[in-house]
Amino acid sequence: MVINLPNAQATQALGQAFGEQLPAGSLLLLKGNLGSGKTTLIQGLGRGLGLAEIDSPTFTLINEYTRGRLPLYHIDLYRLSPAEADALFLETYWDGVEVEPGIVAIEWSERLTHVPPDAIELSLSYLPEGRQAELVVPRSLTLDLTSLLTSLLGPKGLHAE
């Protein structure tokens, strides 16, 4: 599915829909260039979970938020090489054995070489105005993003492809 995000509020709204609907154990892989809106989307996700504030973790690798509907694990791999990213054993977060199962959202997920097949992939890119999000959702997951986004963005905000 391709979604037009004309402004930062739309990016937040998409994140909010995820925050309201994703089940525990969800892994959200965010891709896209510098400034494409990954942190903005995760801020919306935090809002959807009922969290007050999400930092922009420029120097922090992992932020854990446990006060919302589900725990949110916000990871930013920008500064890491693929070998370093693999050495973090991030599986710990999405296996949900040692940590309470929640939503794992990873910025710069391009750095990972191993990801489970049931991850949600969201690639953000620049449009002349705003951004575009390309979303790939595993078959096992039913998400009702359409109604929420249509109400927020109008029918032009969504393109089913």
Ligand SMILES: Nc1ncnc2c1ncn2[C@@H]1O[C@H](COP(=O)(O)OP(=O)(O)OP(=O)(O)O)[C@@H](O)[C@H]1O
């Ligand atoms: N759909 C949009 N249209 C226009 N501007 C947007 C949109 N979404 C987010 N932005 C703006 O883009 C800027 C960068 O956003 P953000 O920090 O979320 O990007 P990022 O992908 O996390 O960047 P980085 O790769 O540095 O972590 C912010 O000023 C944000 O408000």
Ligand SMILES: [Mg+2]
């Ligand atoms: Mg960011």
